Amino acid sequence: MHTESNEGAKKRVAFVISSLRMGGAEKVASLLANFCAEEYEVVLILWNPKEAFYELRKDIQVRVISNRTKGIFGNLYKIFALVRIFRDCQIDLVVSFIHQSNILSILAARFARVPVIATEHSIYESLGGFWKILRRWVYPLATCTTTLTHGDLKNYAFLSNMRIMPNPITLIKQETPAYKCHQPYILSAGRMIASKHFEELLESFFLFSQTHKGYSLLIAGDGVLKESLQTRAKELGIRVVFLGQVQNLYSAYCCAEFFALTSHREGLSNVLIESLMCGTPVVSYDCPYGPGEIIRNGENGFLVELGNVQVMAESFEKVLLSREILSKNAQKSVERFREENVLKQWKMLINEHLVLRCD
Numbered sequence: 001m002h003t004e005s006n007e008g009a010k011k012r013v014a015f016v017i018s019s020l021r022m023g024g025a026e027k028v029a030s031l032l033a034n035f036c037a038e039e040y041e042v043v044l045i046l047w048n049p050k051e052a053f054y055e056l057r058k059d060i061q062v063r064v065i066s067n068r069t070k071g072i073f074g075n076l077y078k079i080f081a082l083v084r085i086f087r088d089c090q091i092d093l094v095v096s097f098i099h100q101s102n103i104l105s106i107l108a109a110r111f112a113r114v115p116v117i118a119t120e121h122s123i124y125e126s127l128g129g130f131w132k133i134l135r136r137w138v139y140p141l142a143t144c145t146t147t148l149t150h151g152d153l154k155n156y157a158f159l160s161n162m163r164i165m166p167n168p169i170t171l172i173k174q175e176t177p178a179y180k181c182h183q184p185y186i187l188s189a190g191r192m193i194a195s196k197h198f199e200e201l202l203e204s205f206f207l208f209s210q211t212h213k214g215y216s217l218l219i220a221g222d223g224v225l226k227e228s229l230q231t232r233a234k235e236l237g238i239r240v241v242f243l244g245q246v247q248n249l250y251s252a253y254c255c256a257e258f259f260a261l262t263s264h265r266e267g268l269s270n271v272l273i274e275s276l277m278c279g280t281p282v283v284s285y286d287c288p289y290g291p292g293e294i295i296r297n298g299e300n301g302f303l304v305e306l307g308n309v310q311v312m313a314e315s316f317e318k319v320l321l322s323r324e325i326l327s328k329n330a331q332k333s334v335e336r337f338r339e340e341n342v343l344k345q346w347k348m349l350i351n352e353h354l355v356l357r358c359d
Contacts, residue, residue, distance in 0.1 A: 011354050012090055014043045016082065016105045017097040022053040022221075022245055023191070024270045025097045025121035028167050030054035032095070035343050036350065043089050045082065047101075053247070061089075075104060082108035093354045095119065099127050102145075103138045115143040115353045119165065121267045123288050124155035143353050148268040151289030163349060168342035169273045169334070176251035182241055185216040186316065187256035187280075189249060189271045190263065192223030197285075199225075199232055200309050201262040206236045207313035215239070218256070220246040253278035258319045258326075264306060266290040276300055276334045281326035283315045300326055300333040 013036050017029045033042050034057050043061045056062070065081040067074050082105060086094065094116040096105035102118035109116035118139065127135060139145055139159055146165035147153050156162050179185075186205065190196045198219065205217045219229075220243040233240040246252065249271075253259065259275035261284040268290035272282050276294070282301035284291040295301045302315040319326065335341065 010039070010041045011092045012041045012043065013350065013354070014045055014086060014089065014091040014094045015097070016045045016094060016101050018101055019046055019048040019050070020052040020054045020056075021048075022051075024167060024267065025119075027054055027270065028119075028121070029097050030056060031168055031170070031339070032343075032346060033057075033060055035346070040354075043085070043091065045085060047078070053245070063089075078104050079108045079111075083111045086112035086114050093117070093350065095350070097121060099135055100131060102142070103131070103134050106138050106142045110141055117349065117353060118142045118145045120145065120147045120152065121167075123265055123267060124152055125288070126265065144349070146349075149289040149293050151293065152267075165345060165349070166337050166342055167268055167270055167273075168339040168346070169270060169277065169337045170339035171250050171253075171274055171277055172248055174248045174250050176248075179218070179252050179255040182216045182218055183255055184214060184257050185218050185241075185255070187218050187220070187249075187252055187259050187275070188261065189220035189246075189252075189259075190261075191221055192219075192225040192229060194225065195263060195265045196223075197262045197264050197307075198229050200307065200312070201260060202229065202232055202236060202238065202240065203309045204260070204262065204312040204316065205240070206238050207310065208316045209238050211317075215257075216241055218243055218252065220244070220249055220252065249274065250278065253280050256280050257323065258283060258301070258316070260312070260316070261285065261291065262312065263287055269294065272301075273334050273337045276330040277338070279327045279330045281319050281323060281330060283312065283319055285312070294334065296329070296333060298322070300329045 015029055015033045020026050033044050036042050037057045037060050045063045049064045063085055065078050067077045091114050094105055094109045094114055096102045097119050098121055106116050144161045145159055146163045148166055216239045218241045222245050253275045258281045264287050266287055272294050275282050285306045286292055286303040287306055295303050297303050304312045304315050
């Protein structure tokens with residue numbers, strides 16, 4: 001081991017993630033990179049610089065590893081490109097995000113002899129095929145691995161150094177009166193992809209609308225299924241407003257009667273936590289693994305059996321009947337997820353593993 005030639009120089013931390021498009025892991029990566037840049041020199045490494053949704057501090061160095069080659073040769077290229085960056089930038093610690101980037105970063109960090117913290121943001125079962133086998137082989141080489149929930153932690157019994165590190169959630173208070181014209185409304189948000197099952201949300205809202213005709217459903221987000229969901233909403237004859245991508249949902253949460261989530265798979269669920277932080281109750285499928293660790297049934301919202309459209313609609317009614325007490329409990333129930341609390345945990349974890357670089 002050796003000390004750096006410039007004694008007293010800042011430590012250098014590299015963050016590796018495929019992109020900064022709209023998403024939970026991407027939001028955490030940008031937030032954590034900005035936080036660390038106050039104390040360390042930060043290098044952010046991306047595969048794809050396009051569709052960047054989150055802003056970075058100007059003093060963060062962004063490096064892009066672009067490669068059109070697919071498959072094993074493309075991934076080998078990324079590994080050796082990471083090794084070069086880690087060595088050239090004299091990186092002291094690597095923090096990587098999401099399984100495939102984690103695997104490549106762990107292997108590169110071993111070559112470069114740099115400690116690495118691999119962070120999981122999806123449920124364990126979401127990875128299949130050869131990548132699943134690689135995870136089992138490669139993750140034990142990481143200095144530390146984090147997961148979002150206690151439920152998912154049980155899947156990593158083969159690892160010795162695991163930490164539960166929930167997403168740091170922050171909400172910027174931004175008053176946007178545009179949402180008030182839709183009141184009363186139910187809010188939902190997320191990427192319009194198959195696992196989110198927005199079509200089941202539309203079905204539940206249709207049942208709810210039979211006795212609550214004055215309500216609207218607002219959905220924030222975009223994705224490949226948006227057009228088909230718009231078509232289905234017209235077929236059902238329900239009042240649905242597709243908001244598109246919205247960077248700050250603060251006012252939308254605050255003006256909503258409650259937030260609804262029909263996802264069949266969640267790593268944790270930032271949107272449920274954000275809604276509760278605004279004092280707005282939530283209704284969610286009890287999917288693996290996050291909602292069950294966020295929602296206290298009957299206290300800050302309701303959990304619904306996975307895929308049960310009828311019970312979801314009935315739970316909408318239950319929220320309205322007990323909204324006052326649910327709202328009262330909402331903010332207190334998610335204090336542990338607040339940005340300042342989670343970032344304190346991250347600072348301790350980073351300092352614990354920020355060791356001197358090896359020759």
